[in-house]
Amino acid sequence: xxxxxxxxxxxxxxxxxxxxxLCAQDMNHxxxxxxxxxxxxxxxxxxxxxxxxxxxxxxxxxxYNVSRLKKQNFLLGxxxxxxxxxxxxxxxxxxxxxxxxxxQYFGAGTRLSVL
Amino acid sequence: AQSVTQLGSHVSVxxxxxVLLRCNYSSSVPPYLFWYVQxxxxxxxxxxxxxxxxxxxKGINGFExxxxxxxxxxxxxxPSAHMSDAAEYxxxxxxxxxxxxxxxxxxxxTIIP
Numbered sequence: 001x002x003x004x005x006x007x008x009x010x011x012x013x014x015x016x017x018x019x020x021x022l023c024a025q026d027m028n029h030x031x032x033x034x035x036x037x038x039x040x041x042x043x044x045x046x047x048x049x050x051x052x053x054x055x056x057x058x059x060x061x062x063x064y065n066v067s068r069l070k071k072q073n074f075l076l077g078x079x080x081x082x083x084x085x086x087x088x089x090x091x092x093x094x095x096x097x098x099x100x101x102x103x104q105y106f107g108a109g110t111r112l113s114v115l
Numbered sequence: 116a117q118s119v120t121q122l123g124s125h126v127s128v129x130x131x132x133x134v135l136l137r138c139n140y141s142s143s144v145p146p147y148l149f150w151y152v153q154x155x156x157x158x159x160x161x162x163x164x165x166x167x168x169x170x171x172x173k174g175i176n177g178f179e180x181x182x183x184x185x186x187x188x189x190x191x192x193x194p195s196a197h198m199s200d201a202a203e204y205x206x207x208x209x210x211x212x213x214x215x216x217x218x219x220x221x222x223x224x225t226i227i228p
Contacts (some may be wrong), residue, residue, distance in 0.1 A: 004158070031214055040124065042205060042220040043159075050214055058215070090158055094214075102147055102209055104216060106158030 002026050006091050006107035013081045013114045021076040021110050023091030030096040032074040033058075033104065034066060036087040043090065049074055050096070081114045088112070117141055117208045119148075119189075121219035129227045134178075134193040136222045138206030141187070148189045149207040149216065150180055159205060165189060176200070201226045 004025045013019055023032065031050055035043040035058075045058030047066040055066045063085060065077045074093075078085060088111050092104040122137040140148065148165040163174025165182050173179045176199075180191045191204060206219040 033215075040220060043218040045215060048215060092159075096214070102214075102216070103149070103161055103164060104159075106160065108158045109156075 004091055004093055004105050004107035006089075006110050008110060009108065010111045011113070013078075013112065015082060015114060017081050018077070018079050019081065019112075020078075021089055021091075021112075023074045023076070023093075023107060025072055025074075025091075025093040025105070027093060027095075027105065028071070029093035029105070030071075031094045032068065033092040033094075034064070034074065034076045035090045035092065036060065037090060037109075038087050046076065046089075081112075083114045086112060086114045116217070117143075117145055117210050118217055119206045119208050119219040121204075121206055121222050123222055124220065125223050125225065127225040127227055128196045130198055131195050134191070134196045134200065134224065136191040136204050136224065138180075138189045138191065138219060139187050140189060140208050144184055145208050147209050148180075148182065150174065150178070150189075150191050151205045151207060151218075152176075153203045153205065153221075155202070162191070162204070196224075196226050198226050198228065200224060 007022045033048040034046040044060045049055045049068040052071045067075045091107045094104045118141040120139045150162040151159040152162045153159045203221045203223045207216040
């Protein structure tokens with residue numbers, strides 16, 4: 001099993017450019033999440049989804065948009081990148097029920113630099 | 116909303132020494148608590164999970180955590196540190212109907228040879 005796969009792994013953008021980060025999971029998880037990780041701040045939730053076609057805002061949603069058109073994919077978009085969005089982005093997914101309920105499984109991350 | 120506090124952003128221990136990483140939760144007893152580990156340039160992976168009723172929870176790689184309601188704590192320990200334990204460790208608690216997790220700010224563990 002691949003688990004949670006994030007693409008790309010690295011990206012450098014210029015201020016004002018746009019991009020989309022792709023997250024794919026093969027565990028049939030209902031819930032999916034996008035986080036950003038910055039030094040000294042832990043993980044902060046950007047957006048999340050509790051099912052196909054539904055999304056919700058997290059702690060730091062400004063400047064980001066998301067879509068979940070298929071259960072296995074969760075896309076994070078930056079419409080106009082800013083230097084403050086330089087960060088490491090992590091996708092995670094989890095089951096809604098069962099023994100592994102609430103256990104989030106993470107991708108390897110995308111390192112984004114905005115110049 | 117629930118939160119967790121991790122005391123000590125950096126902890127250094129000698130190889131073979133006891134590892135103690137601290138985590139305190141904010142208010143009412145949560146149904147779950149988690150410890151995750153992040154090795155350099157990797158995503159987070161589950162170390163162990165507390166569920167209601169347990170006190171001592173055993174995880175992977177020889178780690179365990181003790182839930183103490185009287186101290187609102189869920190500290191992570193390992194009797195003997197190994198070089199491979201060098202990583203960042205995060206405590207986490209569920210929020211808002213349990214579909215979200217709130218993470219602590221992390222503790223970076225360094226092992227001194």
